[in-house]
Amino acid sequence: MIERVITSRLRPPPGASAFSTGVKASSNSFTIDFLRAMVITRPFETERFHVVFVDERRSHLGDAPMGSGGANCLSLRMRELFTKALSLRAHGIVVAHNHPSGLCRPSRSDIVSTRRLEQVASALDIELLDHLIFTQGAVYSMRAGAIHEYESRQPVFSR
Numbered sequence: 001m002i003e004r005v006i007t008s009r010l011r012p013p014p015g016a017s018a019f020s021t022g023v024k025a026s027s028n029s030f031t032i033d034f035l036r037a038m039v040i041t042r043p044f045e046t047e048r049f050h051v052v053f054v055d056e057r058r059s060h061l062g063d064a065p066m067g068s069g070g071a072n073c074l075s076l077r078m079r080e081l082f083t084k085a086l087s088l089r090a091h092g093i094v095v096a097h098n099h100p101s102g103l104c105r106p107s108r109s110d111i112v113s114t115r116r117l118e119q120v121a122s123a124l125d126i127e128l129l130d131h132l133i134f135t136q137g138a139v140y141s142m143r144a145g146a147i148h149e150y151e152s153r154q155p156v157f158s159r
Contacts, residue, residue: 031094032132032139038065039098039134049076049097053090054129061088067097076113078120085126093121096132104138106145114142 031052038050049067054060064084067076085093095117097110106114114131121128130143 034063035094035096035132036134036139038063039096040136044136045100047098047100049095051081051084051096052094053085053088054092054094055089056091058092058129061090066095078117081117082120082124082126085121086124090126092127092129094129094132096134098134102135102137104133104135104140106133106140106142110142 035050035052039048041048047067047069048065050063051066052060052063062084066081066084069075081093081095110131110133114128117131118128130141133140133142
């Protein structure tokens with residue numbers, strides 16, 4: 001289900017066969033695999049936050065790491081994220097971060113932060129397409145989980 005949500009919203013870069021990690025863009029799960037590679041790296045006990053920026057046709061414009069933290073926290077500067085989005089003239093973003101704890105469920109902080117991201121993005125005419133949470137064995141789509149049900153949902157997709 002999550003692959004359908006993501007791949008129906010995003011397209012690979014025109015003529016590209018891979019993002020910078022070598023993930024094949026022709027794969028149905030290229031965005032998931034790409035973002036997983038960006039946030040699930042050593043040391044595994046560090047939280048990481050990564051953003052993919054897309055144009056009005058949902059084609060990849062760029063991506064960037066936007067924050068990192070300890071085992072249970074993450075520092076994200078929305079000013080930096082939206083400055084980058086505006087400089088690329090992005091019409092949409094997909095954000096992702098990892099949970100080193102292995103719990104693939106949004107925390108209260110994840111829910112509050114996602115709502116705030118969505119408010120700021122909306123004010124700038126940028127669509128927050130999804131917020132993905134990764135563990136080493138699963139990924140949770142906050143879009144597929146529905147904004148009012150974030151706290152009670154289980155992972156949507158597991159490997």
